[in-house]
Amino acid sequence: MNIPENLRYTSDHEWILLEGDIATVGITDHAQEELTDVVFVELPDEGRSCDAADPVAVVESVKAASDIYCPIAGEIVSGNVDLEADPSLVNTSPYESGWIFKVKVNDVADVEALMDAAAYQDLIG
Amino acid sequence: MPHSVRFVSNEIQETPLADLxxxxxxxxxxxxxxxxxxQYTSIxxxxxxxxxxxxxxxxxxxxQFFLEGEGAEQWLxxxxxxxxxxxxxxEGQYTMMLNENGGVIDDLIIYREAEGRxxxxxxxxxxxxxxxxLEKHLAEGLILSNESNAWAGMAVQGPEASAAFKTLFPERELPPxxxxxxxxxxxxSLIVCRTGYTGEDGFEFFSPAESGxxxxxxxxxxxxxxxxxxxRDSLRLEVCYPLNGSDLxxxxTPLEAGLGFFCALEKGDFIGRDSLLKQKEEGLKERLVALKYTGKGAPPRAHYEVFSKEGERLSELTSGVLSPSLREGIALAYLPLSHAKLGTLVDIDVRGRKFEAEVVKKPFYKKA
Known part of the structure; x- marks a missing residue:
């Protein structure tokens, strides 16, 4: 299972990459494996402000729709429009081309408080 | 053969293949x-x-039920x-068990194994x-047995299904x-039926539970x-086979569901027939139609609401999926006749966003 060291994680199986005050968010390798066959991603509206744990995006497999939560409070900067053409990027490249949205965070300390790779590894066992 | 006893239980049941x-x-x-x-790998x-x-x-x-006795066919x-x-x-046939109002209790396949069986x-x-x-209506002299727990069943489906059968049973021919x-x-005891729920050639195979x-x-x-x-669900929906409990x-009634072909109204009396005749005479108010997205969109799913282009709520989807073969959103819904004509455009509401769909001919998918 691929769990990059440089990312932060949530118990909802999202990863967060912080660069300055911009956090890029996607779902983990473990999550994409559980979902399999991502066929549609509903992206959040740009400029929308959100609190931590707000559902902002939806990742859908053939069988089910799963909410994706905003891991930290902030404002949505952009969504990954490449996923509109090829939602399976979430499966094939969960940590890179398959990122889902970027959020300008209110407080970078919120990101640092999230799980690190070791803690996430413990969570999924 | 005695009627088998079935214990009703709230516990979740395992098929004989669960460990496998x-x-x-x-x-x-x-x-x-x-x-x-x-799923095993991916749907x-x-x-x-x-x-x-x-x-x-x-x-x-x-x-799996077996009905036996002289006149079994006439009673059924x-x-x-x-x-x-x-x-x-x-020979086998697709058929339905209806209530007095012509509503569908269940859809099933019956096979005439022998005369009177x-x-x-x-x-x-x-x-x-x-x-x-069935038991409630059972005619004197007929024996109905529920052998559901005694049999394992598997559906082998696809263009290479008959070849798989041939390799396993080189001495046998699949029935037509x-x-x-x-x-x-x-x-x-082994049973093979040339039927399925996918729109492909194939067969359904039944063996004693223990050798399943x-x-x-x-x-x-x-x-x-x-x-x-x-x-199983995406395959059957592409060919518009109904799912009981969702589409039925x-x-x-079967007439509303577009299954009139499987109702032999002229054969004589059967439970639900009077209601079907009446409905036929009065005309249908709604029909189960096939809806296909006109563009890309979030996968349609059962219970999503359907609206007219004028914004009037018409009904909800009974089934829906992003078709793996066609890569398009496909769904079934009962729509009023005013919106059931081929080519009619409607909107499907997915979490507050509307995706346009068109009433299309059934089935969605046809073998090339």
Whole structure:
């Protein structure tokens, strides 16, 4: 299972990459494996402000729709429009081309408080 | 043969293949009271395997009844919508059990195994209800037995299904389409029916429960891809086969569901016939139509609401999926006749966003 060291994680199986005050968010390798066959991603509206744990995006497999939560409070900067053409990027490249949205965070300390790779590894066992 | 006793229980039931599914890597989910594989690798892979090669599904959760006695055919003809009299020995037909209002209790396939002996395969969630309904009306001298727990069932489906059968049973021929054959081999009763729920060639195979895993594994060894309920649902929806409990219900008639072909109104009396005749005379108010997205969109799913282009709520979807073969959103819904014509545009509401869909001809998918 691929769990990059440089990312932060949530118990909802999202990863967060912080660069300055911009956090890029996607779902983990473990999550994409559980979902399999991502066929549609509903992206959040740009400029929308959100609190931590707000559902902002939806990742859908053939069988089910799963909410994706905003891991930290902030404002949505952009969504990954490449996923509109090829939602399976979430499966094939969960940590890179398959990122889902970027959020300008209110407080970078919120990101640092999230799980690190070791803690996430413990969570999924 | 004594009537088998069935204990009603709230506990989730396991098919005889449960251990094998886990060994084959299945994700298991509860379905109709049974713990069933939803997928092994991926729904799209499994779906494609059936469309292009061959896949195998556990259908042991479905019910198997046997009806025996002189006049079994005539009696059954008063309880089912299709015409049993048309069945030669070894032939099967799709039919429905209706209530007095013409609503669908269950859809099933019956096979005439021999004169005076009928094999019935019913939906998993309806085993107890169907059995009780038949038993309640049972004619003197006929014996109905519920052998659902005694049989394992598997559906082997896809263009290479018959080749898989041939390698496993080089001495035998598959029966023709909709046909059934039963034989004994190494002291085991085996049944093969040339039927399925995918729109592909294939067969349904029944063995004693205890040898089910052995047979399932044998078909897998011959190249059949293990497939779960996810692919079963997307495959059947592409060819517009209805799912009882979703597309069919006790408050909808086969005429509304577009299944008039399987109602032999001219054959004589059967339960529900008067209601169907009346409905036919008065005209339908709603019909189950096939809807296809006109563009890209979030996958349609059962219970999403359907609106007219003017914004009036019309109904909700009874089934929906992003078709793996067509890569388009496809769905079924009962719509008022005013919106049921081919080419009519409607909107499907997905979490507050509207995606346009068009009423199209059934089925969505046809073999090239």
């Amino acid at each position: 599914h886990v060994k084959l890597g299945a994700k298991m989910i509860p379905f109709a009271g049974w713990n069933m594989p939803v 799209i892979n499994e779906h494609t395997a059936v469309r292009e090669k061959v896949g195998i599904f556990d259908i042991s959760h479905m019910g 003809n008063t309880l089912l919508s299709n015409d049993v009299a048309k069945l030669g020995v070894g 009928i094999f019935l395969v019913v939906n998993a969630s309806m085993i107890d209800q169907d059995y009780a309904w 389409r909709n046909g059934m054959e039963k034989w004994t081999q190494d002291n085991e 895993s052995k047979w399932f594994q044998s078909f897998v060894d011959k190249g059949a891809e293990p497939c779960g309920l996810g692919a 219900s006790p408050s909808r």
